[in-house]
Amino acid sequence: MWYLYGVVLLAGIANAIQPGQNSTLARGLSQPLTAGLVVGIGAGLTVLIAGLATRRLAWPSMSEAAQVPWWAWLGGVLGGGVVITQVLIARQVGAGAFLGLLVTAGVVTSILLDHYGWVGFEAHPATLWRIFGGVLMIIGVVFVAAF
Known part of the structure; x- marks a missing residue:
């Protein structure tokens, strides 16, 4: 594993x-x-x-x-949006800001997806530590983008 x-x-x-x-x-x-x-x-x-x-x-x-489900067929559309x-x-x-924003947006969104069990994911509660990790990523990407 x-x-x-x-x-x-x-x-x-x-x-x-x-x-x-x-x-x-x-x-x-x-x-x-x-x-x-x-x-x-x-x-x-x-x-x-x-x-x-x-x-x-x-x-x-x-x-x-x-x-x-109908929405499961749209992954390629989302992937196309990422490529565009x-x-x-x-x-x-720039590479740092671009990937930092991309990954941070993904992590913050994934906390919500996990919490509610949306789009096929098993539910995992948005604990204080998970939210704190998302906030730290936001702070980190601000530093990467700003400096």
Whole structure:
């Protein structure tokens, strides 16, 4: 189980590197949103290859698809919004402020999602310590962005 934390750490490192890559690609192309499309195609191909290699890829049946809540189908739209933000804004605000804001917003939002058990998460109470951790992240990102 602990190895999963290592995989998440690697994803976090990739999450810090990706905005720079994507904004550089956008800057080098005549239309910056083309970079977002290239990123989306790359992401799709990566998932396709991983799914085929692990044999964990199959189209859902109509009954399976009908059982999934409507909002669960919108994750790709949210991911596309993140990529658009990377290609249009990350370079202007800088890596530290961009990723700090992105991660801090995610952590603060996740405290709410966990507390109420929204969007498929198990409920985990927003204890004083979890809220304090979120506040510390907000303070930290202010320092990163301001200095």
